[in-house]
Amino acid sequence: MPGIARRKYDGETIRIHKKLKQPLYLIAEILPYEYDEKLLLSFFMELYPFEWKEIVERCKVFQEKDKFLKSHGKKTRYKSPSPESFFYHIPVVRNILSDNYKKKHKECYVEAERGEKYQHFKQKRSNKIQQKNAQVNSFTDLMQEVEPYYVDVLIVAYHQKGITTEGKIEILKEMGKFICPKTIEFFYKINDAERNNQIRRTAFFHLQKSGHYAKLRKSFKGKKKSYMTETTKFDMTPTDLVARLEKDTIQCKKRFGVFISHSFKDAELVKQVISILNKQGLTCYCDWSSDNDFLKRSLVSDYTKEVLKKRIEQSDKLLFLRTENSMNGTTVNSPWIELELLHCQTLGKPIYCVDLLDDKVTLPYIFVKQDIKNKNISWEVKDE
Structure with missing residues (x-):
């Protein structure tokens, strides 16, 4: 050999x-x-x-x-x-x-x-x-350049005895949302040693498309066990995620530094904010990137609400991006944002606000100093 x-x-x-x-x-x-x-x-x-x-x-x-x-x-x-x-x-x-x-x-x-x-x-x-x-x-584009708090939990879970092909693919998808030495090393090891063809190819294509050196290992020789040829579509819904959150799964182990409450129309702003916070070492939660395998806009339901509530509970704090798309005066423009803010208040967690309207409206949030153009967000309270 x-x-x-x-x-x-x-x-x-x-x-x-x-x-x-x-x-x-x-x-x-x-x-x-x-x-x-x-x-x-x-x-x-x-x-x-x-x-x-x-x-x-x-x-x-x-x-x-x-x-x-x-x-x-x-x-x-x-x-x-x-x-x-x-x-x-x-x-x-x-x-x-x-x-x-x-x-x-x-x-x-x-x-x-x-x-x-x-x-x-x-x-x-x-x-x-x-x-x-x-x-x-x-x-x-949607990957965070920070080491997630739960990366070691994901690695341990991947190697647990009895884990299914679907379970391994789920972990690969979670690891693929972050760019850091540990996740890259993980994908290299899976590309080298994993015997399931679908999983190994998933790791290879992740490395290749991320711009890294990667060599696709051919199928292992010899008699193939059923596990080596198993495949999964991993076609998930909000219902599937809620079911995972109600059990002791990797989805329950996740922790976030900041939950980003925002209008989807401010997608580019969200990306900028996440990039800034990643440089501060903070893992961020954004529904359409952090849970994009489960939360699909065509499948929005009460299950989606339950997921968002749970993710707020798993976050240290909430950061509200106050723009013309998300708020008009003191009126929140989206029922989803309103849900997130109210649930955070119910939990007694701090709500920080990046205020891009600057209209001097009084709100029960902690307004932070920010200069998005120069890639700066300070958690110091903004001077009135």
Whole structure:
């Protein structure tokens, strides 16, 4: 088995070398008259940032694998080099850095042509990079960049004996709502070791679409147990979530720093607020992102109300976004917001308010200092 794993690693290395052959020779055409290995690498990092990120993450993944083997008294298997060393040992890179190649480069070099080629190629690559960034941002748009309070609970629950395929998919969906070292490491481990095809592919596609290095492991050989081929659609409703909240499930273990009470029309504002609060280390609850697997607008019912009440109970505090969409004077524009505010008051929890109307209306909330444009929310009481 170790020999097979090493051969697969070497095979992937060769494929990466081949994939980078054309990009590297394109870069060689825009190098200045004099260049060295560091300059070549800097051009590659600038013009092919995702390819460089793949190299960096791949090296780290296999270094961690060797570290794990060593900690268990076994021989290291991959001996993965540093990203820089990996780059410098690519055959095309060694060729471009050879004296003979540099000599030919100087013989054909024309500064004016080089400058024009560089600008054209840089613009072309910039468009490609923007497209890739747009794809990644689209996939990660609703993910919170913070470590959730309950991440360890989810990991333990995943490995509990008797957990179903549906249960594992639910945990993957919950972990996929956050971007932090623990969740990324979790997806890598599932992609490596999980024997159920659907679950393993879910982890792989999450990593890939998030812009991370990932290699899809093929189906395990040998006789397949029924568990390995089980699938689930995971087509959930508010009723399903309420049922989970009434039992001792992972949904009961969740905790949030802030419950965001808002108008759906302020979706972009909500994203900005969550991003600001994540940087403060706060996990936020927003119904259409935090519970999007269960709460569907086409299935709104009394069960939805029960879910929102429970999520407020699981939150330390509520933050009301007061805008023209959510409130007119002292009148709340949405029965959902009114429900959330009243339930929070019933629980005796603090209600904080980001006031974007600033119309001097007196309300029984704690108005906080904020500057959304400059990405700042302070929990200090706003001066009257």
